[in-house]
Amino acid sequence: MKTVLSNRMRRSRAHLCWLALMLSLAVGGCGGQSQHVDTRLTYFKIISTRILIEGNQAQVLGDVTNTSTMQFPFDVTLQATLLDLSGQQVGSATGTAEDVGPGQVRDFALQGTVDGARYAKLTVAPVSLQEKRQELGKPTPTPLGT
Numbered sequence: 700m701k702t703v704l705s706n707r708m709r710r711s712r713a714h715l716c717w718l719a720l721m722l723s724l725a726v727g728g729c730g731g732q733s734q735h736v737d738t739r740l741t742y743f744k745i746i747s748t749r750i751l752i753e754g755n756q757a758q759v760l761g762d763v764t765n766t767s768t769m770q771f772p773f774d775v776t777l778q779a780t781l782l783d784l785s786g787q788q789v790g791s792a793t794g795t796a797e798d799v800g801p802g803q804v805r806d807f808a809l810q811g812t813v814d815g816a817r818y819a820k821l822t823v824a825p826v827s828l829q830e831k832r833q834e835l836g837k838p839t840p841t842p843l844g845t
Contacts, residue, residue: 742767743775743825746804750781750821757781757813759792761823762806765799772800774829781813781821789814793826 748761759779765772774795781790792811799805809823 737828739767739769739773739828740825742769743773743799743828745777745823745825748779748821748823750779750818752813752815752818755790755812755815757790757792757811757815757818759794759809759811759821759823760806762804763796763799763825764804765801768801770801771830772798772803775799775805775807775825776827776829777807777809777823778826779809779811779821779823781811781818783814783817784819787817789817 742765744764744766746762746764748759751758751760757779763775763777765775774797776793776795779792780788781792783789790811790813792809792813794807794809796805796807
């Protein structure tokens with residue numbers, strides 16, 4: 700009798716552990732879409748920026764370069780984060796640098812809003828790429844394993 704209860708308890712524990720594992724995987728997977736970071740973004744370097752502020756409108760201008768040797772140019776979506784002196788975000792701007800090929804420099808103009816009275820500094824980073832096939836001049840989606 701002791702062995703029967705002991706075997707049942709072990710099976711119950713095993714089932715509970717398995718159930719807990721499945722639940723934790725399900726909850727972890729439901730926390731949002733899994734985001735894949737495109738490692739090609741590291742090839743795109745911001746080489747200059749300046750900002751124009753009028754009221755609460757912000758325009759961030761600058762240049763980005765493609766340091767890669769990939770054969771296709773990319774449309775590079777850029778995100779500017781506008782900060783106050785303490786590093787708190789007070790605005791943002793987004794836009795695209797078009798057809799940035801290997802070794803090329805392209806200008807960009809990002810549009811957004813800002814609390815101009817608190818603005819002190821900005822950071823600009825590439826956030827996504829859209830590949831442009833040179834032979835057809837048509838955009839193609841970037842494969843990221845999705």
